[in-house]
Amino acid sequence: MWTDKQRGIRMSQQELMCKNSCGYYGNPAWKGFCSKCWRERARPAEAHRQDARVTGDGTPPTFSKFEEKKNMEKGRRINTMRRLFWGSPSPPKSEPSDSQxxxxxxxxxLEPGDFTGFLKTLRSPSSQRLQSRCTAFLNTMEAYHDLPIQKHSDLVQDFYQSFADYFSSFSDAELTQTMEHVEKLIMTRLHKWVFCHDSCDDEQKDLTLQRRIRSLNWVTPQMLGVPFPEVQNAITGDPFLPAITAIIEMDAKRAPQDKLVCVSKCSQHVFEALSVSNSEPANADDFxxxxxxxxxxxxxxxxHSNMQYVIRFGLPHSLMAGESGYYFTNLSCAVAFIEKLDGPALNLSQEEFDGYMRRRQAPAAGGGRQDIACETHRLLDELTARQERLDRGVGDLNVQLRTWVQAVHTQIDQATSQLTMVQEELKDLSSSSPSSSYPDSTVSEQLVLTDQHAGPQDSDC
Incomplete structure (x- = not known):
């Protein structure tokens, strides 16, 4: 039923790839390029801007001299930081040795995901050099925390590259596992220094995006062409609730890879919800x-800050390829779509879109909401009937309990009256006996006298 409707979002797999046709995933934050092509494209442009400082008459302007001096000072500080933990401006090439x-x-x-074991191995005496590099790098980054955020990103990426060169003999899987541990170690410590840095406007963009999303809370799944199940779960209601929970948890994580894990979980829950909602396999448009x-x-x-944090300080291979790269690219496209969302994208006229945005009118409840209401009423009726049956059962049980208690009390009264009569008879017999010094014989005589049907008894007395 959903295949006949026109969806507002259409994007092919090719449109998600890098514009440079390198085979990796692009990103709207990098203008459609992957991280590698974007860095290669941005650095020569920056160098060209620094060299183009001479005017037409050959006289360099005063502002260009100021910019040149400023860039030289920044470059000197960067080289100083690299020398502090590498001993040279560029990372040294690893040389095989017995200790290495x-x-x-x-x-x-190490087992996959064993971050505790990685820390123990890094603190061992044989890994003293690597530990010293990590400590020096972290201390230097904290000392120079007032540098621009892009410089921090370049330094962290250079540090990742240096470790990758040191473990160049590893296989791809082993290198990926080791670098993920390195990223988690470094960025967990640097999170408070580089997340929402003062040199960028991430916080303002977060507020802008949050207000934008809040103003679009009237958008329904039918407007977006999202397949929604006709019968929903009676407990959760919305089948996309696990995906919503997973994407919210992203802000609580510190390491970029942990944030990507939240994005991957969210995307997997989306596919699960789509498989329940639609009998056909989910495609890229539905996702x-x-x-x-x-x-x-x-x-x-x-x-916005979380996505920029992952882009700046995440491992390149996590963003350029694989499931995490695909899911993160789709998340970036979704955010870009929300920022530019208008009436035609939702199959609405501009007047209707403006009316919804200004709260002049609200969209009519779709068939999905009616189905939810009907299902809710059905559940309420069923629960009411079960409650009535339970009340009737409790009433019958109370009646049976009272009857049983009365019967027990009646039996107890009868037994008590019989016991009283027996005690009175015994008391009368004991008072009428001529001899009271032989209680045993008296009792025996009483028993003999009370038994009228018994025959003659032999007695030794």
Missing amino acids: INVLKAFRK LSALVYVVLKANPPRL
């Missing part, structure tokens, strides 16, 4: 539309 071979063997033995719906419903805190 032992270190590599120790890191190869992107559903992801837009999830972002609108979740309104994740500091979404």
